[in-house]
Amino acid sequence: MSKVTIHGIYDDDEQLKNGAIKIVGMGLHVKEVFSPFPVHGIDPIIGVKRTRLPICSFIYGVTGASLATWMMWYMMISDWPTEVGGKPNFNFLVNWPAFIPITFESTVLCAAHGMAITFFLRSWLMPGVTAKNPDPRTTDDKFLMLLEVNADDQAKVESVLRETGASEVNVK
Amino acid sequence: MHQESEIRKPLILGNKSYKDITDDIIRPVQGKANKWWWLVFTLSATTFLWGIICLCYTIGTGIGVWGSNNGVDWAWDITNFVWWIGIGHAGTLISAVLLLFRQKWRMAINRSAEAMTIFAVMCAAIFVTMHTGRPWLDYWLFPLPNQFGSLWINFNSPLVWDVFAVSTYFSVSLVFWYTGLIPDFATIRDRMTKPFAKKMYALMSFGWSGRAKDWTRFEEVSLVLAGLSTPLVFSVHSIVSTDFATALLPGWHATIFPPYFVAGAVFSGFAMVQTLILIMRKVFSLESYINLKHIEYMNIVIIITGTLVGVAYLTELFMSWYSGFEYEQYAFINRATGPYWWAYWSMMTCNVVSPQLFWFKKIRTSLIATFILSIVVNIGMWFERFVIIVPTLCRTYLPSTWNMYHPTFVDIGIFVGTIGMFFTFFLLFARFFPVIAQSELKSILKSSGSEWKKKGHNESEHH
Numbered sequence: 001m002s003k004v005t006i007h008g009i010y011d012d013d014e015q016l017k018n019g020a021i022k023i024v025g026m027g028l029h030v031k032e033v034f035s036p037f038p039v040h041g042i043d044p045i046i047g048v049k050r051t052r053l054p055i056c057s058f059i060y061g062v063t064g065a066s067l068a069t070w071m072m073w074y075m076m077i078s079d080w081p082t083e084v085g086g087k088p089n090f091n092f093l094v095n096w097p098a099f100i101p102i103t104f105e106s107t108v109l110c111a112a113h114g115m116a117i118t119f120f121l122r123s124w125l126m127p128g129v130t131a132k133n134p135d136p137r138t139t140d141d142k143f144l145m146l147l148e149v150n151a152d153d154q155a156k157v158e159s160v161l162r163e164t165g166a167s168e169v170n171v172k
Numbered sequence: 173m174h175q176e177s178e179i180r181k182p183l184i185l186g187n188k189s190y191k192d193i194t195d196d197i198i199r200p201v202q203g204k205a206n207k208w209w210w211l212v213f214t215l216s217a218t219t220f221l222w223g224i225i226c227l228c229y230t231i232g233t234g235i236g237v238w239g240s241n242n243g244v245d246w247a248w249d250i251t252n253f254v255w256w257i258g259i260g261h262a263g264t265l266i267s268a269v270l271l272l273f274r275q276k277w278r279m280a281i282n283r284s285a286e287a288m289t290i291f292a293v294m295c296a297a298i299f300v301t302m303h304t305g306r307p308w309l310d311y312w313l314f315p316l317p318n319q320f321g322s323l324w325i326n327f328n329s330p331l332v333w334d335v336f337a338v339s340t341y342f343s344v345s346l347v348f349w350y351t352g353l354i355p356d357f358a359t360i361r362d363r364m365t366k367p368f369a370k371k372m373y374a375l376m377s378f379g380w381s382g383r384a385k386d387w388t389r390f391e392e393v394s395l396v397l398a399g400l401s402t403p404l405v406f407s408v409h410s411i412v413s414t415d416f417a418t419a420l421l422p423g424w425h426a427t428i429f430p431p432y433f434v435a436g437a438v439f440s441g442f443a444m445v446q447t448l449i450l451i452m453r454k455v456f457s458l459e460s461y462i463n464l465k466h467i468e469y470m471n472i473v474i475i476i477t478g479t480l481v482g483v484a485y486l487t488e489l490f491m492s493w494y495s496g497f498e499y500e501q502y503a504f505i506n507r508a509t510g511p512y513w514w515a516y517w518s519m520m521t522c523n524v525v526s527p528q529l530f531w532f533k534k535i536r537t538s539l540i541a542t543f544i545l546s547i548v549v550n551i552g553m554w555f556e557r558f559v560i561i562v563p564t565l566c567r568t569y570l571p572s573t574w575n576m577y578h579p580t581f582v583d584i585g586i587f588v589g590t591i592g593m594f595f596t597f598f599l600l601f602a603r604f605f606p607v608i609a610q611s612e613l614k615s616i617l618k619s620s621g622s623e624w625k626k627k628g629h630n631e632s633e634h635h
Contacts, residue, residue: 136362
């Protein structure tokens, strides 16, 4: 059974969602959806799982906090404690409030950059990567639903797409 | 879908479609720069060059070419540093805090406001790195292992907190700004026909395709970065304020400083955003996207933060009297009546009086009044930092150490040079980057576009 690629191009995000609901209702899998802005509500319809990036960000943040805390304990309390302005520095607990600003900054630094780098790696966004959207108008004003279906289902799918308001249906 | 009441004024005027949004915002990037752009760019770049010359003179000859002296060891350098950092705070506030508060009106202005933050922090960094006197030793500010027995930095000092705070602020703002730009670069890439430009934007867009999962991740990253940037912006200027507050000088050693500085930063930042945006929207014909509602909302923020600053002034004055401490009392008598009284009263007029004018609807919806007052506010905020630093330092505890401060042409040259640098970078940004977050704006077209509101479109009609 040969597979055929179908592009369903919509002008409106609500129509795209209706189309996706019908296609998924037919038992078919929507391979990808390309849009010029995030279409809220499309994820549960086409089966996109919730992103775990915020969890990553939390882990990176905790790493940043730990790193900064350890660094300041080592440098100010353990390795070379110096008395500055008579401030108590004989153990970590008495000096700890002064370490808060840098610990906070380090948390934010590691959380933000760690998450951004993870995002770029997971979505494979790098300088030099070629874009995957099949139609350049999807970054302008068109919404594209990419389907890979068996040749038998092609006619049914095309009619569903047109019924739900697709302005163009292209078969590759 | 985001539901909005029909009686709210629309955020996008004119009968705009998604394609119109793309066309309007990409047009300045696709077209050629006009003669006004070239004129202002030449002016800014020349001023920037003069600033660089003054900087080279400073590094080559020594910090003695500045007007700073034994008593007034911080003067225009730190005034300018705090001024620029303060200006930068509006960008982060608009992008981060307004995102957390779900204020859709931020979408038309956040891109240029964040760009302003990046450039303002770069200008601030020049002062803080150059004022050390031996800038080639600035790496000593970082906790790097070394051959002095590994002499570490003093983590108890706000000056060291500043190093971490400002670098974190700069890098996180850059990441936030750039991540938001990626989908818009993709739009330009897909529209450009000139091969070199297409290649450049393709590189800058990192291969963005607009897939559903990528958009989900993008929104989540924006949300988390906003959540991280909000405490960051408050912490950075609080830390800058502790540069003064943890010192023992009368007039500096006050606990009001952190909230006072943060409010002041947002105040001057929004004023600078107004100045830039009023010009930009006219030049690029973006009045449908940045309309009177945006201008008015920003003026309301200026009222709030300006009032906070005014209340902080009153608090300082009250506490200095109530303390009964004659040195603290004198610090403020000196500010108002001493040799720099003219700076103090300029500050008071510009910062306390002018934002209160925005209570009048006629003034806060007038573009001319907004433009003039935004410049007045920025001048006032420069004087505020000057008044905090110079009059205090020229009259400290011991009268035999009292002296005056006069800026040299180098001080003035570097400051003017950073203004030139700021506008140079902003003009480059406006020429090559999309100045409005157009993909974000498209997402609110159906809920906040004027034609859509008229038709009464809402979610129920599509089911």
